Amino acid sequence: MSDGEKITIIKKVNKRGGHGGHHGGAWKVAYADFVTAMMALFIVLWIVANNVTVRASVADYFRDPGAMSKTSSGVMNGSNSMKPFSDTQPMQRMMPQDQQPQPTGTASPPQQAEVEKLRQEGDRLMQMIAAIPDLIKFKDQIEIKITKDGLRIELIEQAEGLFFDIGSARLKPDAMQLLKLMASRIGTFPNDVVIEGHTDSRPYTRSGYNNWDLSTDRANSARRVIEEGGIRERQITSVNGYADRRLKNPDKPLDYANRRVTILVAFSASLSTEPKTIAPAAAPLVQKPIIVGRN
Secondary structure, three states: OOOOOOOOOOOOOOOOOOOOHHHOOHHHHHHHHHHHHHHHHHHHHHHHHOOHHHHHHHHHHHHOHHHHOOOOOOHHHOOOOOOOOOOOHHHHHHOOHHHOOOOOOOOOHHHHHHHHHHHHHHHHHHHHHHOOHHHHHHHHHEEEEEOOOEEEEEEEOOOOOOOEOOOOOOEOHHHHHHHHHHHHHHOOOOOOEEEEEEOOOOOOOEOOEOHHHHHHHHHHHHHHHHHHOOOOOOOEEEEEEOOOOOOOOOOOOOOHHHOEEEEEEEOOOHHHHOOOOEOOOOOOOOOOOOOOOOO
16 A cells, blocks of 8 residues: 555444434324324313213304403313303204294294284274274273283173173173174184173172172173174183172272173183183073172
8 A cells, every 4th residue: 555545444333223313203293193183082072071061162162262262261170151151052052943942931933923813803803893883882892902811802891881781691782793793703713712701899699699690691691692603613612700800900899891701712822721611501691680789
């Protein structure tokens, strides 16, 4: 070897563990992916195991994180601060619209339709009455309104006795014409009908006959005329006499307005929970009772 010739030195390096240096950090990435997947799995399992309120709160958070950003605590510690709605709303959101519970005191759409229909029928009845000259005198003594039970039609007496003679259960001819006119329209309704009789608080003193009998007899008299007027068979489900127990004007128990006959055109569902009783038959109407008080 000459003095000017270069010397090449080859260095052999033994690798330890079977893995090169460029593989030293690869396992960290794989491990991070595994941990992330496991965390997501446990979060899903936790959400599924919780109640509807928590699940809805989490869903709302992911739909609008900004709306929840001001809360100091979340659903992880059982706080309700993440949900800006009541506890009943999440369940309703998850139910089909037609299966969601109706709020108490609010009529469902079918009931609303029936209310409006009966209100229109009440207006039509008043128009029919006003169109007949012989019945115009009754216009101010007929009260038609929608109540919680249905369409209530009240025939309210005057001092001189507009529908019945004082102390009698016999309907006057014009009152009979009025009831038959109403029956011709009410008979076309699918609704059940209840008839009620009421008196004022004047004592009716006759042996074996009192205001209970008189109110019941007047209700039954109205029933018979309505049945003749064309109401459907078995449409009347109840005939009741209340004497002076349901005064229209409680502050004035002797007021003539307390003497009245009521025809209730019931809502379709309201009578299903009420007893259906028929009052006893009326006393013979041909007999005029002896009057001590005015009823």
